[in-house]
Amino acid sequence: MDDIEHHHSPPISLHKHQIQSLTQNVIFLQEFLQGYKSPVSNQDEADPLEMRIADAAYAAEDVIESHIVDKIQEFLQGYKSPVSYRDEADPLEMRIADAAYAAEDVIESHIMDKVRLSRPKSTKIRRFFNCFRGPKDNGNPIKLYQDLQNVIEEMDRLKTVAVETNTVKVMVLRDQRNRFVSSSTRKKSSGGMMVFSDEVLLGIMEKLVADEPSRQVIPITGMGGIGKTALAQTVYTKQVIKERFDICAWATISQQYNTRDILGELVSQTSKKDENQLSERSEEDLGLELYQYLSGRRFLIVMDDIWDIESWNEIQHFFPDNGNSSRIMVTTRLSKLSSQLNNHYSHPMKFLDEVSSWVLFSKIVFGDEHFPLELEEIGKEIVSRCRGLPLSIVVVGGILKNIEHTQECWESIRNNLTSLVNLDNDKHCLRLLKMSYNHLPIYLKPCFLYMGVFEEDDAILVSTIIKLWVSEGFLKPVDGEILEIIGKEFLKGLVDRNLVLVDQLGSTGNIKRVKVHDLVRDLCVKQANEEGFYHVIGESSPRGMNSQRRIVIRRKTSEEKVFDDLQSMPHARSIICEHGKVPQCQNFGLLRTIHAYKFRNFKEEHYISSLVSGYVNLRHLVAKVDSMSPIFSSFNHLWNLKTLIILCSNESIVPTEIWKMPQIRHIVGIRKKLILVDPSSDAAVMENLAVLSGTLNFKFTDDVIMRIPNIKKLVIHYSGSKEMSHDDYYCLGNIQCMSKLVSLLISSESHFNGNASLDKLTYPQTLKSLTLESKSDFEWEMILGKIGSLPLLEKFTLWRGCFGTGKWEVLENQFPCLKYLRLVSCNNLRQWTAETSSIFPCLEKIRLENLKVLGNIPSEIGDMPLLQNIWIRHCSEAAMICAKEIVEEQMYLQGENLPFGIQVMVPLHKKEAMQSMVGPNFEVVYTG
The missing domain is CATH 3.40.50 (Rossmann fold)
Known part of the structure; x- marks a missing residue:
C-alpha cells in the first residue's frame, strides 16, 4: 500500500476507506503480536493464531498484487509497440495509461461515494474498462473492492480474537522503548568470546608444533555448539603458530560441500589471489595448483565442519606429505570420523565447568561491568541449566542482555529453562534456541528466519541481506531514517543477541559479512518450515505447496525437481538460489524477488530468460544475463523495481526506460559492463537512487546531475577512444554538485585521457570514501591537496598512477578524519x-x-x-x-x-x- 501510495505513477488506485481500515488493522495486529505469548511457544508447531494473521496479510497482498499484475500483463499481451527498440516511450501506451487512470478515478469516486456503479456513460471509458477485464476479472475495480472487503472483514474478526486473548507481557524488551540506540551508547558486546583453559590450548598446540615429520591430521570432535570451531580459530590465530608454518589456510566444508569451491578457497588463501580470478578454473586445475603451492612448504590447513569421510577423500590427496611436520586440523561432530582421520589422536571437546560457564555468561550479559549482586543467585541457576554448552550460554546471555535486569524478568527465563532439563543435549539446545527466537521483537523475527535461506556456513554480505529484507518488506522507515540504516540496526540487534555472528569487518570497522552457527541455522530452517515462511525445493512442507511464497533452491538440486515443484506454487513472491539457475515458469507473474546470488563460475550458462519481461511485479533482481535488451524490452512496466544487480557477459546498453523508474534504489553492473545512455527529455527525477555501480563511460551532464540528486555511492569506469577523451566530454567536474555523495570510485583505462579530467575534479564535501585508479601515468600530486582537505573523508585508496616528483608530503591539517589509507x-x-x-x-x-x-x-x-x-x-x-x-x-x-x-x-x-x-x-x- 505504501508503494502504491508513494509511486509517481501508480498502476492502480485503492479505495481510501479500505486503505484506512487495512492500515489500522495491520498496525493493531502487529502491536498485538509484539506482546502476544503463544501457548505453543515451547512446542514443535506453529501457533494457529499467528498463522491465521499471516494468512490474512498474504490474502491482502494477493488481492492487490494480482490486480496490478493482471492489469499490466493483459495490456502487454495485446499490444506490440512500434517503438519498443527505440530510446523513447510509446505514445499510445502513455495515452492508454492516462485513460486507465482517468477511468479508475471516475469509477472509484463512485465507489467512495457509496453510489451503485452502473455502466459508464462515456463510450470511451466503457470500451477501455471492458478491454481490461480478463478471464480472472482481477482488472475489475469492483472485484478488487469486494475482495479487499473480504480480507478486511477477516482482519476485523482477528482483532476481536486478539482483544479476547490474554496479552500480559512476560517482560519488557529494552529496544521496544528505543529501537535505534546509537552504537556509541550501546553497551560493548562481548562478541561471544569462548573460554578455554591453558591445558586445552597447550594440548592442541603441542600437537601442531611437534617434531613428527610426517603430515598429521588432528581431529577436534564434539556436538554442535560445544566450541570446536572457536577452539580451532583461537589456536589458528596464535602468533607462535603463524611463525611455525609457511602457509596457513582455512576451509569450511559443511554437509552440502562443493569440492571446487573448497579448492578455490584454499588456493585463494595460499596464493593470495582473489577468488574471482579463479572463477573459471576447473576443479582439477585448482587441485593441481594447490598441490604445487603446498609442495616443499610446511603448511597448516584447517578443514572446518567435516560431515563424512567422502569429503575428506575427495580433497586430501591435494595435501602433499612433505616430511616437514605439516598439519591438518579437522573439526567434526562425528566422533567415528576421528579414527578414520587419525588412529592415534583426537581431541574430544568437553562441556565447560561451572567456573568457565559463569565467566562466559557474565561477559555475555554485562561485558566488563559488575554483575549485580541481587541477580547472582538466579543467574547461576540459569547457567547451570545451560549444562556447560557454550552455545546455550551465549544464546541465553543474548536474551538476558536485551531484557530488563529485574528478578521478575530473569525468573521467567529460568522457569522456561526448567522445562528443558530432561531433554537430551541436541533437543535441549534446539529448544533453548527456540526460546531465544520466541523472545525476539516481532520486527526481528522475519529478519532472523530469513538467514536460513543461505547455504550452511555462508559468509553473507551485510549489503546483500539488507537489500533482501527491503525487497521482502521487512523494513519500514522510522523517524526519517533510510531503510539501509534501519536494516543495519536490525542486524546489530541479531548480532547483539548472539544469533548472528560477525565474520568480517570492513576497513573502517563496520560489519561487512556475517555467519550463522549451524545449530542456529537449523532453527531458522525448522521454524520457517513450520510457519510456511519459505519452502526449500525437494523438502516436505506441513502447509502444502500451493500457499508457498518464498522459494529456496539449494545447491545440487536437480532442474527437473525445481521445475516440477514450481508448477504448484502460483503465489510465489521470491526465488532465492545460489547457483544462478533461474527456472522458466509461466505462473510467476507475482514474483517480487529473483536472487541468484553467486557468480563464481562465469563459464556456467545460467542466464535468466526473457520471461523476466513478464515479471512486472519485480522489486529485486540479482542475476546473470546475456544481454539487457531482450530481457528488459518492457522495462518501464517493472513498476516497483528497486534493486537491479546484473552480471552481463557482454557490454550492455541499459534501456532509456531506466530513467523513468524513480522508485529504483540500486543499479549495479558486475564486471563493469553496463552502459547508461543519456536520459530523454521526459525522464523522471530519480529521487530514490542511492547506488550506481559498474557503469561504463558515464557522462555527468547537467541533466544527469539534476536527475540523481540523492546518489550516495558511485562506481564508474572509463575506457574509449582518444577522440572521446577531451577534458569535458564526461563532465567529471559536475561531480562536485552531488551533495549527498558519500562513496566514490573512478577508474580509467590507459588510453582514456584521464589526466586533465581528474585534475579538474572537485569533490563533494560529503565524501567519506574515495578510490581513484589511473592506468595511465597520471601524477597524483596534482590532486592530493584537494583530497586532503575533505573534512569527512574516512577511507582513501590510490591505485596505479604515479608520483611525478617521486615525493608525497602530508601537510598539517590534511586528512582530519581519515581512518583507512x-x-x-x-x-x-x-x-x-x-x-x-x-x-x-x-x-x-x-x-x-x-x-x-x-x-x-x-x-x-x-x-x-x-x-x-x-x-x-x-x-x-x-x-x-x-x-x-x-x-x-x-x-x-x-x-x-x-x-x-x-x-x-x-x-x-x-x-x-x-x-x-x-x-x-x-x-x-x-x-x-
Whole structure:
C-alpha cells in the first residue's frame, strides 16, 4: 500500500476507506503480536493464531498484487509497440495509461461515494474498462473492492480474537522503548568470546608444533555448539603458530560441500589471489595448483565442519606429505570420523565447568561491568541449566542482555529453562534456541528466519541481506531514517543477541559479512518450515505447496525437481538460489524477488530468460544475463523495481526506460559492463537512487546531475577512444554538485585521457570514501591537496598512477578524519614525508602494496593514537626496515603491548632474509 501510495505513477488506485481500515488493522495486529505469548511457544508447531494473521496479510497482498499484475500483463499481451527498440516511450501506451487512470478515478469516486456503479456513460471509458477485464476479472475495480472487503472483514474478526486473548507481557524488551540506540551508547558486546583453559590450548598446540615429520591430521570432535570451531580459530590465530608454518589456510566444508569451491578457497588463501580470478578454473586445475603451492612448504590447513569421510577423500590427496611436520586440523561432530582421520589422536571437546560457564555468561550479559549482586543467585541457576554448552550460554546471555535486569524478568527465563532439563543435549539446545527466537521483537523475527535461506556456513554480505529484507518488506522507515540504516540496526540487534555472528569487518570497522552457527541455522530452517515462511525445493512442507511464497533452491538440486515443484506454487513472491539457475515458469507473474546470488563460475550458462519481461511485479533482481535488451524490452512496466544487480557477459546498453523508474534504489553492473545512455527529455527525477555501480563511460551532464540528486555511492569506469577523451566530454567536474555523495570510485583505462579530467575534479564535501585508479601515468600530486582537505573523508585508496616528483608530503591539517589509507602500485613513489608530527589524527589502518621503490615510511606514523595495523605487501626492503624501526621505537617508549602491529607479506624465497625481523608486533607472512 505504501508503494502504491508513494509511486509517481501508480498502476492502480485503492479505495481510501479500505486503505484506512487495512492500515489500522495491520498496525493493531502487529502491536498485538509484539506482546502476544503463544501457548505453543515451547512446542514443535506453529501457533494457529499467528498463522491465521499471516494468512490474512498474504490474502491482502494477493488481492492487490494480482490486480496490478493482471492489469499490466493483459495490456502487454495485446499490444506490440512500434517503438519498443527505440530510446523513447510509446505514445499510445502513455495515452492508454492516462485513460486507465482517468477511468479508475471516475469509477472509484463512485465507489467512495457509496453510489451503485452502473455502466459508464462515456463510450470511451466503457470500451477501455471492458478491454481490461480478463478471464480472472482481477482488472475489475469492483472485484478488487469486494475482495479487499473480504480480507478486511477477516482482519476485523482477528482483532476481536486478539482483544479476547490474554496479552500480559512476560517482560519488557529494552529496544521496544528505543529501537535505534546509537552504537556509541550501546553497551560493548562481548562478541561471544569462548573460554578455554591453558591445558586445552597447550594440548592442541603441542600437537601442531611437534617434531613428527610426517603430515598429521588432528581431529577436534564434539556436538554442535560445544566450541570446536572457536577452539580451532583461537589456536589458528596464535602468533607462535603463524611463525611455525609457511602457509596457513582455512576451509569450511559443511554437509552440502562443493569440492571446487573448497579448492578455490584454499588456493585463494595460499596464493593470495582473489577468488574471482579463479572463477573459471576447473576443479582439477585448482587441485593441481594447490598441490604445487603446498609442495616443499610446511603448511597448516584447517578443514572446518567435516560431515563424512567422502569429503575428506575427495580433497586430501591435494595435501602433499612433505616430511616437514605439516598439519591438518579437522573439526567434526562425528566422533567415528576421528579414527578414520587419525588412529592415534583426537581431541574430544568437553562441556565447560561451572567456573568457565559463569565467566562466559557474565561477559555475555554485562561485558566488563559488575554483575549485580541481587541477580547472582538466579543467574547461576540459569547457567547451570545451560549444562556447560557454550552455545546455550551465549544464546541465553543474548536474551538476558536485551531484557530488563529485574528478578521478575530473569525468573521467567529460568522457569522456561526448567522445562528443558530432561531433554537430551541436541533437543535441549534446539529448544533453548527456540526460546531465544520466541523472545525476539516481532520486527526481528522475519529478519532472523530469513538467514536460513543461505547455504550452511555462508559468509553473507551485510549489503546483500539488507537489500533482501527491503525487497521482502521487512523494513519500514522510522523517524526519517533510510531503510539501509534501519536494516543495519536490525542486524546489530541479531548480532547483539548472539544469533548472528560477525565474520568480517570492513576497513573502517563496520560489519561487512556475517555467519550463522549451524545449530542456529537449523532453527531458522525448522521454524520457517513450520510457519510456511519459505519452502526449500525437494523438502516436505506441513502447509502444502500451493500457499508457498518464498522459494529456496539449494545447491545440487536437480532442474527437473525445481521445475516440477514450481508448477504448484502460483503465489510465489521470491526465488532465492545460489547457483544462478533461474527456472522458466509461466505462473510467476507475482514474483517480487529473483536472487541468484553467486557468480563464481562465469563459464556456467545460467542466464535468466526473457520471461523476466513478464515479471512486472519485480522489486529485486540479482542475476546473470546475456544481454539487457531482450530481457528488459518492457522495462518501464517493472513498476516497483528497486534493486537491479546484473552480471552481463557482454557490454550492455541499459534501456532509456531506466530513467523513468524513480522508485529504483540500486543499479549495479558486475564486471563493469553496463552502459547508461543519456536520459530523454521526459525522464523522471530519480529521487530514490542511492547506488550506481559498474557503469561504463558515464557522462555527468547537467541533466544527469539534476536527475540523481540523492546518489550516495558511485562506481564508474572509463575506457574509449582518444577522440572521446577531451577534458569535458564526461563532465567529471559536475561531480562536485552531488551533495549527498558519500562513496566514490573512478577508474580509467590507459588510453582514456584521464589526466586533465581528474585534475579538474572537485569533490563533494560529503565524501567519506574515495578510490581513484589511473592506468595511465597520471601524477597524483596534482590532486592530493584537494583530497586532503575533505573534512569527512574516512577511507582513501590510490591505485596505479604515479608520483611525478617521486615525493608525497602530508601537510598539517590534511586528512582530519581519515581512518583507512591504501596505496597500491603507485609508480615512482620514493619519499613519503610529513610536515608535522600530528598527521592523520584518526588513522587506524594502512595498506601498502607493490611500492617497489618506496624508500621510507614517515616515522610520525608511530605516534598516531588510534593506529591498529600497518599491512605491507611486496614493497621495498627499505620500507620494511622503516616499519620495523617504527615498531622498535614505540616498543622502547611504550613497552611490548603496543596498540598496533605491523604485518609484512613477502615472497617465500625471502624467508631466510626476513626471519631476523620477526618479533613482537611485527609479523612476516610468506606468499607463494
